[in-house]
Amino acid sequence: MRVHTLKKNYEFRRLYSKGRSSVTPVLVVYFRPRSGKDIRVGFTVSTKLGHAVVRNRIRRRMREIYRLNYPQLREGIDLVLVARMRAVTAPYTVLEDAFIRACRDLGIWKGETL
Secondary structure, three states: OOEEEOOOHHHHHHHHHHOEEEEOOOEEEEEEEOOOOOEEEEEEOOHHHOOHHHHHHHHHHHHHHHHHHHHHEOOOEEEEEEEOHHHHOOOHHHHHHHHHHHHHHHOOEOOOOO
16 A cells, blocks of 8 residues: 655545545644545644644654554545644644544544554
């Protein structure tokens, strides 16, 4: 299974408008099923969350959480992770738990329980 990143603005907009979402205090996960076995993923961190150093730290954490957990996700989906304001001060474990909880709510988590 290959992992691709979403990069085009229209891909993000399509996911926001036609996909399903799950909201947690630290992040929002958008998902939409697609044909094929690939998982495409995108990460969004608003400039409202802080300067580039802060935003990049959050983005790196979200990428790592995804990298460690993507084998537990259903195949053939588009996924976007959007950081919220509390993600700036949240510890790594809180971010990871929020990601797993959101994926379970959306029904895309096939892994074992915590």
